[in-house]
Amino acid sequence: MRACCGFVLLLLLAVTAPARTVRVSVLATTDLHGNLNPYDYFTAQAAARGLAKISKLVEAARAENPNSVLVDCGDTIQGSTLEGVYQYYVRNGRLALGLPLKDKLPVDPMMLAMNHMRYDAMVLGNHEFNYGLKNLDKARGEARFPWLSANTRVPAGARTRPFEGYIIKSIDGVKVAIIGVTTPSVPMWEERENYRGYEFLPIVETVSRMVAEVKQKHGADIVIVAAHSGLGRDLATGTAMPGELAGENAMYDVATSVKGVDAIVFGHTHGQLPSHTLNGVLLMQPKNWGMSLGQMEFTLDNTTGRWAVQTKTSKLIPATPDGAVDERIAALAKPYHDAAERYLQTPVASSEAALSSALGRVEDTAIIDAIQAVQLAETKADVSFASSFNARVRIPVGPVTVRQIAALYLYDNTLLAIEGTGRMVREALENSAGYYLQCKADCSSGPLINTRMPGFNYDMAQGVEYEIDISKPAGERIRNLRWKGKPLADDQPLRIALNNYRAGGSGGYTMFKDAKVVWRSDEEIRELIIRHYTARKLLPSAPDRNWKVIPEAAAIQLRREAGAESQRNLTQ
DSSP: OHHHHHHHHHHHHHHHSOOOEEEEEEEEEOOOTTOOSSEETTTTEEOSOSHHHHHHHHHHHHHHOSSEEEEEOSOOSSSSHHHHHHHHHHHHSSOGGGOOOOSOOOSOHHHHHHHHHTOOEEEOOGGGGTTOHHHHHHHHHHOSSOEEOTTEEOOTTOOSOOOBOEEEEEETTEEEEEEEEEOTTHHHHSOHHHHTTOEEOOHHHHHHHHHHHHHHTTOOSEEEEEEESOOOBOTTTOOBOTTOOTTSSOHHHHHHHOTTOOEEEEOSSOOOEEEEEETTEEEEEOOGGGTEEEEEEEEEEOTTSSOEEEEEEEEEEEOOTTSOOOHHHHHHHHHHHHHHHHHHTOEEEEESSOEEOTTTTTSOOHHHHHHHHHHHHHHTOSEEEEEOOOTTOEEOSEEEEHHHHHTTOOSOOEEEEEEEEHHHHHHHHHHHGGGBOOOOTTSOSSOOBOTTSOGGGOEEEESSEEEEETTSOTTSOEEEEEETTEEOOTTOEEEEEEEHHHHTTGGGOGGGTTOOEEEEEEEEHHHHHHHHHHHHOBOOOSOOOOEEEESHHHHHHHHHHHHHHHHHHHHO
């Protein structure tokens, strides 16, 4: 009888207990790419970015709401020279260019900083594989938080260490599930050895399974997807974004087809999205390189007997030039920063002319020809494809340092040679020409640059001559394509040099995807460029003018637009 009365009393207390309201914050970064300090290593100038600034924003957000969880959406241990010099050291046991090691570099610098900031989880990014599994496993083992990737699976028989699919955090009685997923396109970009022992599953199906698991097994009250994968579709129209691999960016599809997801924070595409609601799902993308901190806010109450989300909002908190810096992170970064600066300050060549990449996407320039020369020399190829990755490079007359050469190539891509054809070259150039809008009337007015196509997807070819007629519609623009002084036939066999991302078909270059690889570098293209000009001591001083945009009125307008954009970038 007493037991029965006790049960009734507990039941009455539960029924009559006052409802509670809880506010939960999800703080997020993405695509940090080794940015610790508020510093641009290629210009040697202060920059409003990096974990040293983000740390103070996190500190303020936690002070305002202690019910917070902090996650990163991947591409973390690759990118800045600080991280690149360290990763070279881990892989080779020495610093590049034979520089002396003045301080010990025992732990991945990003993991040091993220441990200090008390991250709760990090999502595996595709660039985590760039340096191979030895480097990946070392950094992962040094993290005091899990690396998540529900769709990165260890196949039967493999001995690689699996990734956790999600974490469950209990915050003031609310169970918050964070499911991590990675773009499945890694095999399209990386050498097999760099991801051996892992396979990558489609994102939508994986998220659907994980949502069911965290709700049924753990009773999750909030379900967040943290993704290293972009939207994949235009938010306004739902149309697929051009130039992407199938399944590479799937967050639009997750939001519209997977039930039970409350919010998605995502990265990979280096865009930003403060807040958007799609099919009832809150979407947010922080800016890359630690240029902003994402913050999602959820208000829940339990008036129905279980927690239910009542409101959800999101915003981005920018890192600013005058924002505070976490001096502890600056101190942790110092030995890595010093090693990076010694490397970047090393003189390796000279230039007889002032060089600029400002117009590199609208006319042939010596600075892009410098990259092409290296790729042709290394691969013994007939034709080379290269991009202008950094429109801010300026090299004055005189000595040239590693810093100035390295700034030409921001990414840790490797170089490949494939068996190709003239048809591949023509189709690739037509794809590249999508960077320009079709001009009207006399072609003297703009805009003529297609802002929907990222500039890093605009490739130029060396080894052939051609014109790009942007008065013509897309797909019909390449004119007078010639090789060795003669029209290039579609069936002409060619050895083609290109980076590993292009070889995987990224950026719409699907014509290269299944080509036979006949050579690949064991160093990043940036290192090949540095080594090449260290040996030759002199950079090209003038372009060979092997390509141009026509009509001339359009070329003039494009130079205006590119020049204005370059000037804006330099003043930011």
